[in-house]
Amino acid sequence: MNLINIEQLTLSYGNVIxxxxxxxxxxxxxxxxxxxxxxxxxxxxxxxxxxxxxxxEGSISVKPGLKIGYVPQRLNLDPTLPISVGxxxxxxxxxxxxxxxxxxxxxxxxxxxxQQMSELSGGQFQRVLLARALLGNPDILILDEAxxxxxxxxxxxxxxxxxxxxxxxxxxxxxxxxDLHVVMSSxxxxxxxxxxxxxxxxxxxxxxxxxxxxxxxxxxxxxxALYRHSHDHAHDHSAENxxxxx
Amino acid sequence: xxxxxxxxxxxxxxxxxxxxAPLGCFVVxxxxxxxxxxxxxxxxxxxxxxxxxxxxxxxxxxxxxxxMAWITTQLSGRNYSMDTLLGVFSHSFLAVxxxxxSFLSGxxxxxxxxxxxDILAVSKSDLSIIWSGTLVVLGLxxxxxxxxxxxxxxxxxxxxxGFNPTREQLILTISLGITVAVSIKIVGVLLITAMLxxxxxxxxxxxxxPEIMVFSAGVISCISVLLGLRASYIFDTPxxxxxxxxxxxxxxxxxxxxxxxxxxx
Numbered sequence: 001m002n003l004i005n006i007e008q009l010t011l012s013y014g015n016v017i018x019x020x021x022x023x024x025x026x027x028x029x030x031x032x033x034x035x036x037x038x039x040x041x042x043x044x045x046x047x048x049x050x051x052x053x054x055x056x057e058g059s060i061s062v063k064p065g066l067k068i069g070y071v072p073q074r075l076n077l078d079p080t081l082p083i084s085v086g087x088x089x090x091x092x093x094x095x096x097x098x099x100x101x102x103x104x105x106x107x108x109x110x111x112x113x114x115q116q117m118s119e120l121s122g123g124q125f126q127r128v129l130l131a132r133a134l135l136g137n138p139d140i141l142i143l144d145e146a147x148x149x150x151x152x153x154x155x156x157x158x159x160x161x162x163x164x165x166x167x168x169x170x171x172x173x174x175x176x177x178x179d180l181h182v183v184m185s186s187x188x189x190x191x192x193x194x195x196x197x198x199x200x201x202x203x204x205x206x207x208x209x210x211x212x213x214x215x216x217x218x219x220x221x222x223x224x225a226l227y228r229h230s231h232d233h234a235h236d237h238s239a240e241n242x243x244x245x246x
Numbered sequence: 247x248x249x250x251x252x253x254x255x256x257x258x259x260x261x262x263x264x265x266x267a268p269l270g271c272f273v274v275x276x277x278x279x280x281x282x283x284x285x286x287x288x289x290x291x292x293x294x295x296x297x298x299x300x301x302x303x304x305x306x307x308x309x310x311x312x313x314m315a316w317i318t319t320q321l322s323g324r325n326y327s328m329d330t331l332l333g334v335f336s337h338s339f340l341a342v343x344x345x346x347x348s349f350l351s352g353x354x355x356x357x358x359x360x361x362x363x364d365i366l367a368v369s370k371s372d373l374s375i376i377w378s379g380t381l382v383v384l385g386l387x388x389x390x391x392x393x394x395x396x397x398x399x400x401x402x403x404x405x406x407x408g409f410n411p412t413r414e415q416l417i418l419t420i421s422l423g424i425t426v427a428v429s430i431k432i433v434g435v436l437l438i439t440a441m442l443x444x445x446x447x448x449x450x451x452x453x454x455x456p457e458i459m460v461f462s463a464g465v466i467s468c469i470s471v472l473l474g475l476r477a478s479y480i481f482d483t484p485x486x487x488x489x490x491x492x493x494x495x496x497x498x499x500x501x502x503x504x505x506x507x508x509x510x511x
Contacts, residue, residue, distance in 0.1 A: 050405045050406040051405055052401070068406055072400040072403045075400050075403075076276075076399060078277060080275065080446070080447060080459075081274075081275045081398075081456065081459075082455060084455060087455050087456070091396055092392060116454060
């Protein structure tokens with residue numbers, strides 16, 4: 001049986017429909033990426049899978065005893081909330097120190113077990129969240145825009161880590177992402193959402209669809225333009241500086 | 247032993263300290279400071295109505311504290327933000343309460359006792375109510391600790407671990423209602439939030455793990471009660487505010503200490 005089966009799912013908040021008629025499944029060991037513009041229902045879909053919102057219509061069925069490892073976007077860490085990495089790892093399960101360390105190592109962080117969570121860098125922080133999600137060896141990892149706040153190389157590193165985890169544990173991965181180019185290459189399947197499923201399939205086939213082009217084509221071009229612009233700007237700026245020095 | 251008013255005051259104060267420390271940590275972590283304040287103000291309406299029908303103020307305060315919390319969680323995000331709603335209801339409830347009290351003829355009511363509390367006037371039956379409330383809240387928080395803490399860190403994470411953050415929020419709200427209700431006689435409406443926040447805020451600076459923060463907040467609360475009562479006896483000052491002043495002094499000292507420690511590194 002598939003890990004997760006979603007049939008004709010409709011979700012709404014009050015009168016606002018967030019998702020309509022979504023059907024999809026996730027198989028053992030596959031990497032599925034959800035892309036879509038803001039407000040397209042990506043997060044709502046994940047929330048429905050973990051049971052945080054209930055379907056108005058349709059159904060979500062999961063394999064009996066399915067273990068989910070959830071990696072949130074961020075934590076609400078008030079400055080007055082002291083918590084060490086080790087304590088965070090032990091929030092829901094009793095673990096000895098060496099087990100904790102082995103999971104942290106799997107997620108690519110070593111020697112941080114006694115650090116405060118608030119003292120970690122963005123990349124380290126996300127890896128600790130990943131390490132905690134790996135506890136109990138889940139059948140599927142679910143990541144909600146886990147690289148938000150990381151720079152491009154940082155998120156590329158993080159996705160490589162996920163890839164490694166998948167290889168070593170064989171778990172399935174379901175993730176939402178904005179970093180299209182980075183994610184596309186490592187996904188088995190891409191689902192493009194915009195209130196409903198616009199298109200889905202292998203990364204190459206999705207990129208080629210007119211629906212995807214319409215949603216992201218101009219956006220991707222815009223990002224490139226922005227990059228060029230800032231590059232030009234930095235160049236001009238340094239030229240001005242050198243003039244000033246002369 | 248309980249016949250001595252100072253002993254009763256001390257026991258009441260320790261009861262409050264034990265319950266306000268862990269709850270205060272959650273209030274600080276979840277940034278609910280204003281929420282606690284609003285609940286306390288709203289409880290005044292409950293106090294007034296209880297006096298009008300001549301029952302114990304505890305239940306009136308409890309009911310209105312919970313009503314207030316319930317209204318704001320239900321209504322927020324629709325037309326007004328939580329902040330605005332809290333402002334509207336807390337001060338209106340307080341005002342309506344004060345107006346109702348002014349209509350009560352025949353009974354001479356010392357409202358100051360409910361605004362600032364009068365820990366020296368705590369009776370044996372008050373003491374049993376305070377300690378029952380304390381034990382109920384401590385029981386609730388211990389029982390739900392893991393779920394509450396996870397929901398505080400991230401709601402989705404809590405859902406994925408099989409907890410229901412909405413229910414945990416309700417448990418916290420009810421605990422806050424009970425705490426406000428039992429502490430009205432001790433420190434009064436205006437100082438309840440202080441006893442929730444100040445010890446927790448002071449403790450947060452000192453420690454590195456959440457459970458130790460709760461424990462330290464408890465110790466700071468108890469010290470504030472002990473020293474505060476002693477100081478109010480010696481200097482003949484009102485006990486509730488004196489307790490809060492001691493807590494504030496500890497907060498300032500802790501912050502000076504941590505600032506110095508950072509400098510020396």
